[in-house]
Amino acid sequence: MPKKVKQISALIAVIILAGLYLATFLFAIIDSPNSGRMFQACLFATVAVPILLWVWIWLYGAVTQKDDIATIFPKDQTSQDQVSQDETSEK
Numbered sequence: 001m002p003k004k005v006k007q008i009s010a011l012i013a014v015i016i017l018a019g020l021y022l023a024t025f026l027f028a029i030i031d032s033p034n035s036g037r038m039f040q041a042c043l044f045a046t047v048a049v050p051i052l053l054w055v056w057i058w059l060y061g062a063v064t065q066k067d068d069i070a071t072i073f074p075k076d077q078t079s080q081d082q083v084s085q086d087e088t089s090e091k
Helices: 003-029 035-063 077-090
Strands: none
Touching: 003 035
16 A cells, blocks of 8 residues: 555544544533433544454455555555665664
8 A cells, every 4th residue: 555545544544533532522511402412422433433443454454364564554665675775884
């Protein structure tokens, strides 16, 4: 997966979680008949979204026969070359 796609995906996940935190806070201070149920839904989603994302990554790894997150999302070859060059220059 390209680095740009991973960065955009991570940014979207952060925005979703921040929105859930903000919505949970707002429903906690708003006094309306439906605010209690909306607060509960936001609390549930705050816990469920990261768990579902983890399950999705785990299932993707299981289906593609990848053992861990490092093999699912390998680093770019250019960054690998840079690390190997830095290691040889230190010696």
